[in-house]
Amino acid sequence: MVQQSKTKQPELLLQVGDDDQQTKLVLETEQEAIADLPQDASPLQKPKKSKRSLLRWIIYGGLGFGILAIVLPAFLGQTVGCGGNKARNAEGKTYVGTMNRAQQAFWLEKSAFAKSIPALDIGIQEETSSFKYEIQRLPLVSYQYAIPKNDKVKGFVGAVFVVVPEDTQTEKKEITTVTILCESQGTGLQEKLSKPSLQNGKPICPEGTLSLN
Numbered sequence: 331m332v333q334q335s336k337t338k339q340p341e342l343l344l345q346v347g348d349d350d351q352q353t354k355l356v357l358e359t360e361q362e363a364i365a366d367l368p369q370d371a372s373p374l375q376k377p378k379k380s381k382r383s384l385l386r387w388i389i390y391g392g393l394g395f396g397i398l399a400i401v402l403p404a405f406l407g408q409t410v411g412c413g414g415n416k417a418r419n420a421e422g423k424t425y426v427g428t429m430n431r432a433q434q435a436f437w438l439e440k441s442a443f444a445k446s447i448p449a450l451d452i453g454i455q456e457e458t459s460s461f462k463y464e465i466q467r468l469p470l471v472s473y474q475y476a477i478p479k480n481d482k483v484k485g486f487v488g489a490v491f492v493v494v495p496e497d498t499q500t501e502k503k504e505i506t507t508v509t510i511l512c513e514s515q516g517t518g519l520q521e522k523l524s525k526p527s528l529q530n531g532k533p534i535c536p537e538g539t540l541s542l543n
């Protein structure tokens with residue numbers, strides 16, 4: 331009788347009686363207990379994705395939509411011709427928002443912020459006909475700027491803050507990042523906007539700007 335790793339194959343017994351010489355067929359089937367399975371035959375468990383990994387893919391997915399949103403307003407601005415100020419403002423807003431998400435992803439990968447736009451490797455130009463774009467990074471915060479090159483567009487500033495839990499009794503602290511995107515209330519300011527700040531773990535836009543979050 332051959333024993334398989336999971337179940338026994340049906341066993342066929344042929345018995346011959348002395349009196350009537352009749353053949354009796356006995357079919358027996360046995361199911362082995364799961365606990366008796368050999369360890370090497372147990373099914374492999376697929377590793378679960380961590381929250382960190384899931385968040386990383388969400389951010390990268392958002393970058394794809396952000397880059398599409400960058401190209402579309404520029405295309406519409408060129409084809410429509412007039413009404414370009416809306417498209418230009420949309421460019422500044424989308425560029426800074428995309429840089430914010432890219433910095434979040436960069437932090438998750440390297441536990442540090444990118445020091446320049448080329449380092450983010452997301453295809454954003456450092457200067458267009460309407461804006462000059464800059465990054466200013468510190469150990470726990472990164473600021474992204476869209477600085478107007480004329481007085482017909484608004485200015486934009488974004489920030490990514492690293493938030494460390496204040497509970498010092500917790501051994502494993504879950505470090506997270508939060509972002510904010512702000513725009514100037516009007517046009518005509520051809521310089522960097524003031525920096526956003528972090529208050530009680532919540533990002534706040536500077537005075538004279540509006541939050542776009």
